Amino acid sequence: MPSPRFAFTLSGTDGAARAGTISMIRGDIRTPAFMPVGTAATVKAMKPADVRASGADIILGNTYHLMLRPGAERVARLDGLHAFMGWDRPILTDSGGYQVMSLSELRKMSEEGVSFKSHLDGSAHMLTPERSMEIQRLLGSDIVMAFDECTSFPATREESSASMERSMRWAMRSREGFDAGEGHASVSALFGIQQGSMEADLRKISADKLIDIGFDGYAVGGLAVGEGQAEMLRVLDFAVAMLPADRPRYLMGVGKPDDIVGAVERGIDMFDCVLPTRSGRTGQAFTRNGPINIKNARFAEDQEPLDPACGCPVCAGWSRAYIHHLVRSGEILGAMLMTEHNLAFYQALMADLRAAIGEGRLKAFADGFRARYLRD
Incomplete structure (x- = not known):
């Protein structure tokens, strides 16, 4: 069931596209929504008030980077990420799963989770579904992302299947870890992440498993990893409809303006990307x-x-x-x-x-x- 502190309502549809509102304690999020990326507790080169003035209802923070610096426990002692950075509206936090892929030379993966060497100083860290949920709870995230493995591209079918199945086991552990933080869980939301690479049947298995576990929203992961726009849109043609129509659908890490338009046409409600700030x-x-x-x-x-x-x-x-x-x-x-x-x-x-x-x-x-x- 959806969190009592989280509601998604549709105000209009046009084909597969939807317009609506996500209602949370810290404010409403108009969808389709673009989330500016504040990886290290800042949207680079911007003050929070100016980010809000641009029209943003929500921003994204990053579990992996905040875990390393300044540290989630320190942020918690400083009254949480919202107070720390001066942003009083919703924050979605990436679980750290993307770094499982992008920092592949610095990590070792097991069923337990992922051991990292910090790209900052080489110090050793362990990120598991339970630790990811704990970090996001310490940060005070409004929308928490399940910990997953972002499947690399290209990948064989066997690699894609094994990666997806591991992500689904981690999704269940993320659900249990999130729920264990009762106070935080009562005022925030948890999103699951569909994996399965470019394979329709693997995407369906993933979606069905996530629905069985139950999440407030659902993300399409494992895209925008080098496959190109045409392939991304081909996957969205079948992947989006596998996810519940009454929950928000979030396409992670996308993207260029024309990517966003094409994904909205296919029913995606939420986006994030470093492109506007990095560019x-x-x-x-x-x-x-x-x-x-x-x-x-x-x-x-x-x-x-x-x-x-x-x-x-x-x-x-x-x-x-x-x-x-x-x-x-x-x-x-x-x-x-x-x-x-x-x-x-x-x-x-x-x-x-x-x-x-x-x-x-x-x-x-x-x-x-x-x-x-x-x-x-």
Whole structure:
């Protein structure tokens, strides 16, 4: 059963796409939702108030990185992650499962969990489903993710099946570990993560096992790991419908704006990705006519805003020429302005998607968006 502190209601559908609201103690989350990534208790180059002003209802933190620095126990002594970073709205925490894959040279995996060597100082750590639940409880996470193994790509069918089955055993242990923290469990939610790589039958087995265990929401994991957009969307064509229609569906680690549009068309409700913030720090701005590299010389005397169709404070206040100068000069303000614009662009896209779904015109909006964004 859903947590009494967690409710998901739909306000509109258009084909497989849904618009709705996740209601939690710390506030409502409008869906489809994009969660800015605050890996180390900060959305890089942004103050929390500015993240909220961009339109974000929820942000993401990372169990693995916060476990290493400053440490979950320390965050708990400092009144939890919300107070620590000055963000009073919902926070979803990644369980650390992605690092099982991405830090493969630094870890050893067993049925118990994953032993890591810290990428910071080489110190030894053990991350299990139970420890992941404990860390997320100490952080005070609102939406806790089950601990899983993110299957690498490419993988053989045998590897994909074994990885998925292990994730399902860990999902049960995550459920038990989450429930053991009764006070935290009564005010937060737990999401399970579907695995199975690119195989429809493995995805179905995974979904059925997760449903049997019971979660407040369900994530599609193991995508955006190098398979490419076409393959990702092919998997979403069958994977999303395997998950309960009355719970939120979260596509982890996605993605580019056109990835998001395609996934919303297939019924995904929640997204996260480092792309808008990382791109902002490296000179890429997202616009409705496609991304631009502000470092290019052609912008040195361009008095247009980053995106003439954008109403964000950055586009209202500064020109491409000025931001080009800042970024080329390595000025911190350049990264700040680029990041603020990119997050505003993503949140405006989510608002446009919600409106299009509510008004029954998603196909026209999506086709029009792709025609402009991908025109080159």
